[in-house]
Amino acid sequence: MTEALKRDYRICEEIGRGRFGVVCRCEPLRPSAAPSSASSLAVKSIDKSAVSGDDLDAHCLLMEPKVLSLLSPHPNLLRMHNAYEDSSHLHLVLDLCDSPDLHRTVASAGPLPEPEAARILSQLMRAVAHCHRHGVVHRDIKPDNILFDSRGRLRLADFGSAEVIGGGEPAAGLRGVVGTPYYVAPEVVEGREYGEKVDVWSAGVVLYVMLAGFPPFYGESAPEIFGAVVRANLRFPPRVFRSVLATAKDLLRKMLCRDVSRRFSADQVLRHPWLTSFGGAEATELQTIA
Known part of the structure; x- marks a missing residue:
């Protein structure tokens, strides 16, 4: 030391x-x-x-x-x-963030109510949008890396897999399978060049996990999980999603869109009606703090 x-x-x-x-x-x-x-x-x-x-x-x-x-x-x-x-x-x-991270929170409490999930996603996407404006792609967004401080405010952590690609316009040019199987985007698995929208995909998986308690694409091994991710067959089991708002499912479809050109950006996620209907006041407060 x-x-x-x-x-x-x-x-x-x-x-x-x-x-x-x-x-x-x-x-x-x-x-x-x-x-x-x-x-x-x-x-x-x-x-x-x-x-x-x-x-x-x-x-x-x-x-x-x-x-x-x-x-x-x-x-x-x-x-x-x-x-x-x-x-x-x-x-x-x-x-210091010594409160339970999002993984432990969902593991102990199960699926979160929509207002709580929206509150968390609002903060997460503001962090992601801030990173993207600075040309930083996180590349490993998952519940384990979503921490909370003593005030209950979300803190995105662990930038060990991050890359800098330049700010401003949407960018691509990254390669390499980096991230956690359940949360990695299809273009990463397929070895294609990719950009900041891989973070939006990962955040979409996080939202699905918050609402369902399990990931949208899964398997018994990493190759099986990667295969499910590439197929990107997004489903909403009625036993879990029966009471979830249609606007939440619409946002998930736009974040977990296999076509990168049609996938939402972080700023588009923040403007989506499902998020603004639950988190508009807090979003304004956080913008003021930032």
């Missing part, structure tokens, strides 16, 4: 562990080491020795701090406050 990190923060208990390292709660020791609103933060310590020689692993290790430093602050993005590096580790000081 670097001397600079120990000088700036008190490292506290471990709150998470992943493939490449651990996450601990930390407390700033100097006023300059934290935003005025935070008494506790999190430090994500990535063990460089756990990263293989595989180019993708090394890429993921380096991309997260790079991408987070490119993105301007947004209320629905996990913010990086400092980064430290020594010969063995990369340490990222981030916002």
Whole structure:
């Protein structure tokens, strides 16, 4: 652990562990080491020795701090406050989000009521739209990476798979199967060039999971899941979707559209009637905060 990190923060208990390292709660020791609103933060310590020689692993290790430093602050993005590096580790000081993530929330509570799902999707798509305006494609949007802070506000996390493609107009040019099988877009599986709309597809799967409690495309193995994703046969089982509004199903069809040219952008999702009917007031509030 670097001397600079120990000088700036008190490292506290471990709150998470992943493939490449651990996450601990930390407390700033100097006023300059934290935003005025935070008494506790999190430090994500990535063990460089756990990263293989595989180019993708090394890429993921380096991309997260790079991408987070490119993105301007947004209320629905996990913010990086400092980064430290020594010969063995990369340490990222981030916002602390110790509430259950969306995966754990749905796993314990089951399908969410439509107003709650709309509230979450509104915040998620504002984060995604912000990323896309800065030319950043997240590429791994899934419930596990959708966190909540102590105020209950959504924070999109884990930019290790992200890429920068340039802001402004819709872009393509990315290649490579990156992401989680249930949430990856068909064009990624098929090896075609792709752009920021892969994030909209993944967010559409997240919405389906929130409303149904299970993903729209599934199988017993990764190849089976990928096959279902490519077929993109979107169904709404009556036992689950009987009481779900027709406008919600319409939005899902537009987000989980196999034809990328017809698939909604993040901004189009935010303007959809289902979302504005439930989350219009909050959307205005979040825009003001941003």
